[in-house]
Amino acid sequence: MAHNEEYSLFEDVCSFVDDAAQHMELHPGLLDQIKQCNSIYKFHFPIRMEDGSYQVVKGYRVQHSHHKLPTKGGIRFSEMVNEQEVMGLSALMTYKCAMVNIPFGGAKGGVNIDPLKHNTRQLEKITRRYTSELIKKKFIGPAIDVPAPDYGTGAREMAWIVDTYEAFNPEAINAKACVTGKPLSQHGIEGRTEATGMGVYIGIREAVSVEEDMKELGLTTGLKDKKIIIQGLGNVGFYSAKYLTEAGAKVIGVAEWNGGIWNEDGIDIEDLKKYQVENKTFKGYGKGKFVENSIDLLENTCDVLVPAALENQITSENAPRIQAKIIGEAANGPITKEAEKILLEKGIMVIPDMYLNAGGVTVSYFEWLKNLSRVSFGKLEKRYDMEKYKFLVDSIENATGDAFNQEQRDAIIKGASERDLVISGLEETMVTAYHDMNQKRKDKKIKSLRTAAFILAIDRIAVSYTDMGIFP
Incomplete structure (x- = not known):
């Protein structure tokens, strides 16, 4: 993608907000406040390389909105990281959390390095140093700002962050909640790995369940036999594909x-x-045709196209040739603004990233809650529920003289595990948000689900500010 001076993700996001604001009655001062980045922290620190030379590393943390605290957002390690990108991603986090009704403000962090050029020891040094810079300026903490993994970081880096934070704050009983996406052994949460892909699946499933919308697209309702093309088979792409296939779709x-x-x-x-x-x-994979230039696959005929790789994959150049009926944005920003106009003109339904990939932040929220309560979900009630259901099953068998088979019996008396409860909470969040967004689109008589999602998000943020008594 063009990481030039002209392109600014932040300005792009602001223009989406302006589009949505045209359908709303907002105090101009309030709209201005909603768009601004609240705090931007940019810093440099030296890192000694294996050969004894030094590299000066650039780090960022941007907190976009304080209408709800803590702020929340990932940390990416990438050479593409720059201030505009981090600002744009942190703004998207604000609207994403508001849209799915999760009580966080948006934030994002980044370190300008290529993680592949550093060994584990150097990455640990960089991560710990980055964390201590955030601690120094109070830019991290369970009540202030809670990071998470993003490009180039994962559970390992989150473990280093929480360890560093605990070393600086030995008396903080909630220290584990200073970051999410931690390994399970470090008080992470079951279901986090597949959360984003599971959310993508639930979002697409809800979209194809609405009869009048599918009629308009010339599709039947339900996922059965829907033809799907996926771009990117990383974590999100893989789990999206897995759950869609299990539901009867065909990749x-x-x-x-x-x-x-x-x-x-x-x-x-x-x-x-x-x-x-x-x-x-x-x-060399035997069960299919190898396609050298894989971006061409996006133009093939299918019912649902799921870009789960990088931003700016569908541009004004290839948008006219896209033949999918529905595009589910699993990645962040895979469709440029100009391209989306073309797709909507063609009658293609675009399920926006700020809704569709919110599964990750939803489960991060559950992890944060788990860390604050310091007890895993389901621990208190699981056995109690099992005993109650067992009694119920026994009573039914006695009253009817019929016996359940072992499989039915097990299914009924099973108590909910942490993963069961996490997936249930994720499903509740994604299902409600989809229908809220779709309803908003119909109420406002607009084509774009993205604009509807922004209207919904801005509405909720505006209410926060108004209830604080800051704006009339």
């Missing part, structure tokens, strides 16, 4: 940066993933 194309696979009869996602992990490529 017919998978595109990766180094080539794609096409098979109209359907692709076995777990099998393909295994091959990819072993061979680092789809080349």
Whole structure:
């Protein structure tokens, strides 16, 4: 993508807010406040390389909105990281959390390095130093700002962050809640790994369940036999594909940066993933046609296209050739603003990223709650529920003289595990938010679900400010 001086993700996000504001009655001062980044922290620190030379590393943390605290958002390690990008991503986090009704303000962090050029020891040094810079300026804490993983970071980095934070704050009983996406052994949460992909699946499932919308697209309701093309088979792409397939959809194309696979009869996602992990490529995979230039796959005929890779994949250049009926934005910003106009003109439904990939932040919220309560979900009630259901099953069997088979019996008397409760909370969040957003689109008589999502988000943020007595 063009990481030039002209392109600013932040300005792009602000223009979405302006589009939405045209359909609302907002105090201009309030709109101004909602758009601004509240705090921007940019800092430098030296890191000693293996050969004894030094590299000066640039770090950022941006808190976009304090209408709710703590603020929340990932930390990315990438050479693409710059101030405008971090500002834009932190603004998106604000609207994303408001849209799915999660009580966080938006934030984002970044370190301008290529993680592949550093060994584990250096990455640990960089992560701990970054964290201590945030601690110094009170830019991290369970009640202030709670980071999470993003590009180039994962559970390991989150473990280093929480360890550093605890070392600086030995008396803080809630220290574990200073960051989410931690390993399970460090008080992470069950279901976090697959959360974003699961959310993508739930969002698409809800979209195809609305009869009048599907009629308009010339599709039947339900996921059964829907043809799907996925771009990107990383964590989000893989789990999205897995759950969509399990629900009866058929993945017919998978595109990766180094080539794609096409098979109209359907692709076995777990099998393909295994091959990819072993061979680092789809080349030579026997159960489908290898496509050298994988971006072309996005233009093939399908019902649902799921870009789950990088931003700016569908541009004004290739948008006219897109044949999908529905595009589910699993990645952040895969469709440019100009491209979206073209797609909507063609009658294609675009399910926006700020809604569709909110599964990650939703489950992060549950992890934060778990850390604050310092007890895992389900621990208190699981056995009690099991005993109660067991009694119920026994009573039914005695009264009817009929016996349940073992499988039915187990299913009924099973108590909810932490993962069961997390997935249930995720589902509740995604289902409610989809129908709120779709209803808003119909009420305002607009084509774009994205504009509807922004209207919904801005509405909620505006209420926060008004109830604080800051604006009339």
